[in-house]
Amino acid sequence: MSYYVQGVLIMAMINAISVVGLSVFTGFTGLMSLGHAAFIAIGAYTAAILTKLYGFPFVPSVVLAGIMAGMVSLVIGIPTLRAKLRSDYFTIATLGFGEAMRVLLENLPITQGARGLPGLTPYSTLPVVFIFFVLVTFVAKNFVFSRYGRMAIAVREDFVAAEMAGINLFNVRLRSLFFSAVCAGIGGAFQAHYITYIQPNMFTNVQSTLLTASVVAGGMGSLTGPIIAALVFAAIPEVLRVANMWRLVAYGGILVAIMVFRPQGIFGYKELTFKGIYRGYKHLAAKVTGQGGAK
Amino acid sequence: MQMLMQTIVTGLAVGGIYALMAVGYSLIFSILNFSNFAYGGIIMLGSYMGFYALTLLHVPFAAALALSMLGAAALSFLNERIAYSSLRKRHAPSLYFMISAMGTSIFLENMVYATLGSSYNAYPEIFGQSSISLFGSTIGKLDLFAIIFSLIAIYIMNYFIQHTRTGIAIRAASYDSEVSQINGVNLSAVIGLVFILAGLLAGVSGVFLGMKYMAYPTMGWITNKAYISAVIGGLGSLPGAVVGGLILGVLESLVSVYVSSLLRDVFSFTFLIVLLLVMPSGLFGKYLEEKV
Numbered sequence: 001m002s003y004y005v006q007g008v009l010i011m012a013m014i015n016a017i018s019v020v021g022l023s024v025f026t027g028f029t030g031l032m033s034l035g036h037a038a039f040i041a042i043g044a045y046t047a048a049i050l051t052k053l054y055g056f057p058f059v060p061s062v063v064l065a066g067i068m069a070g071m072v073s074l075v076i077g078i079p080t081l082r083a084k085l086r087s088d089y090f091t092i093a094t095l096g097f098g099e100a101m102r103v104l105l106e107n108l109p110i111t112q113g114a115r116g117l118p119g120l121t122p123y124s125t126l127p128v129v130f131i132f133f134v135l136v137t138f139v140a141k142n143f144v145f146s147r148y149g150r151m152a153i154a155v156r157e158d159f160v161a162a163e164m165a166g167i168n169l170f171n172v173r174l175r176s177l178f179f180s181a182v183c184a185g186i187g188g189a190f191q192a193h194y195i196t197y198i199q200p201n202m203f204t205n206v207q208s209t210l211l212t213a214s215v216v217a218g219g220m221g222s223l224t225g226p227i228i229a230a231l232v233f234a235a236i237p238e239v240l241r242v243a244n245m246w247r248l249v250a251y252g253g254i255l256v257a258i259m260v261f262r263p264q265g266i267f268g269y270k271e272l273t274f275k276g277i278y279r280g281y282k283h284l285a286a287k288v289t290g291q292g293g294a295k
Numbered sequence: 296m297q298m299l300m301q302t303i304v305t306g307l308a309v310g311g312i313y314a315l316m317a318v319g320y321s322l323i324f325s326i327l328n329f330s331n332f333a334y335g336g337i338i339m340l341g342s343y344m345g346f347y348a349l350t351l352l353h354v355p356f357a358a359a360l361a362l363s364m365l366g367a368a369a370l371s372f373l374n375e376r377i378a379y380s381s382l383r384k385r386h387a388p389s390l391y392f393m394i395s396a397m398g399t400s401i402f403l404e405n406m407v408y409a410t411l412g413s414s415y416n417a418y419p420e421i422f423g424q425s426s427i428s429l430f431g432s433t434i435g436k437l438d439l440f441a442i443i444f445s446l447i448a449i450y451i452m453n454y455f456i457q458h459t460r461t462g463i464a465i466r467a468a469s470y471d472s473e474v475s476q477i478n479g480v481n482l483s484a485v486i487g488l489v490f491i492l493a494g495l496l497a498g499v500s501g502v503f504l505g506m507k508y509m510a511y512p513t514m515g516w517i518t519n520k521a522y523i524s525a526v527i528g529g530l531g532s533l534p535g536a537v538v539g540g541l542i543l544g545v546l547e548s549l550v551s552v553y554v555s556s557l558l559r560d561v562f563s564f565t566f567l568i569v570l571l572l573v574m575p576s577g578l579f580g581k582y583l584e585e586k587v
Contacts (some may be wrong), residue, residue, distance in 0.1 A: 100564035209397045248405035255398025256378045
């Protein structure tokens with residue numbers, strides 16, 4: 001595999017790791033976050049400081065970065081989710097959290113302010129990223145298809161009815177937020193060690209929105225949909241070789257178009273499974289050969 | 296004492312612009328019950344229109360202001376018709392509105408970035424650097440004009456909403472859109488009008504922001520301060536938005552003088568979160584439980 005293709009794949013999978021987490025949160029509990037870039041930033045800085053300043057090995061640093069982001073998510077999540085803020089107020093609160101965190105990173109001594117941390121070792125190789133990607137997706141899948149996942153779906157569809165049925169809204173939402181923050185932290189750790197430098201202004205609410213864009217485009221309530229959207233979103237600009245800003249213009253347009261024409265996203269609630277691919281393939285093959293075997 | 300006075304005056308000058316933005320933002324919130332993140336983009340484009348009217352068309356300042364108000368109003372109206380009206384007809388959850396608004400915001404910001412570039416455009420000097428003294432503290436002529444004009448604009452807006460037939464329809468729709476429709480309010484027209492009004496205010500704030508801080512693609516960021524102001528006053532309340540804007544302006548100015556100017560924004564955003572937790576309805580707002 002050429003060095004270039006490998007690079008695109010790594011970036012796409014790093015992106016997908018954060019998107020899987022956010023899809024468990026936004027897609028399955030129906031709350032929108034504009035602050036997830038902050039969790040990515042926390043993961044990136046934690047891992048970067050551990051490997052660069054303390055000479056920690058990489059994989060434990062990634063795990064610690066995830067845990068750190070998760071811990072911070074509790075700090076913001078416990079008060080806001082316990083207060084049962086309306087969903088739009090919650091979104092504004094996460095926006096405030098994300099901005100406050102970025103300004104903090106710009107002013108703390110250990111993060112070296114706006115200069116950031118340059119010269120990180122490029123540890124994020126394809127095998128490591130791939131293993132973590134599969135691991136995160138596996139955990140997310142188990143989470144979504146567990147009792148907790150079903151409770152989260154109930155909360156998303158109608159939180160009043162869910163609460164009446166005895167579901168603890170706070171627990172369900174906090175658990176999803178924690179999981180999504182851990183994923184974002186891991187994604188951030190990889191991102192830092194792929195690009196090899198980090199600066200506070202890399203983690204703005206535009207990044208948070210792009211994560212949300214992947215979840216929305218892929219389909220809220222699906223896991224494979226957002227993953228595919230994340231991979232496609234990361235690969236398209238490479239294939240088309242368009243400037244970064246036109247990519248963002250397109251993302252904005254796509255978000256509006258999806259909300260207007262197809263709010264359930266490209267995949268809706270459906271999942272892309274190996275079984276489904278096999279069935280689709282057989283169906284297609286039957287059509288092509290004209291034998292109509294799948295009837 | 297002298298310094299305290301000066302800090303408060305400076306804060307009020309910034310707060311006037313926050314108030315202007317917060318009123319437009321709150322107006323939309325009061326009727327559609329969602330946070331219109333695209334508002335920053337409209338303000339930014341209003342600022343650009345004012346800038347180009349002054350530098351390319353060489354029109355007088357008043358005409359530039361009017362042009363940018365009209366342009367922003369048209370954009371705001373289009374924004375509603377394209378990005379929100381079909382969601383509204385489907386009774387989509389507010390999550391969808393916010394995503395659509397965020398999409399619009401990214402679209403507008405990067406469109407400007409891609410076509411006009413990321414440079415900072417300084418408005419030509421209109422009021423000069425001169426300042427006048429007021430209660431023993433000095434205030435720039437631009438700031439003084441901005442705050443007076445902002446308050447007049449807000450007053451006219453408030454008069455319109457409180458005392459005209461259309462204004463009553465807007466208030467009825469913001470109270471309960473379905474019942475107002477039963478009583479013969481043309482909801483679609485009222486919502487269009489609200490977006491136009493908010494757009495007019497966006498044009499004014501865009502021009503003032505441009506004169507104070509220059510016009511650039513990411514200047515819509517400052518609408519974050521409008522959200523905070525609106526939350527202080529109570530989301531959806533217009534008098535609240537004005538008071539909230541002035542309070543935020545003064546608080547920020549106090550923090551940057553007496554604590555640290557670096558921590559000003561951290562303070563504002565932390566204040567926002569704390570406020571949402573302890574008094575989500577703000578000073579004058581009504582906190583409605585979310586409808587399913």
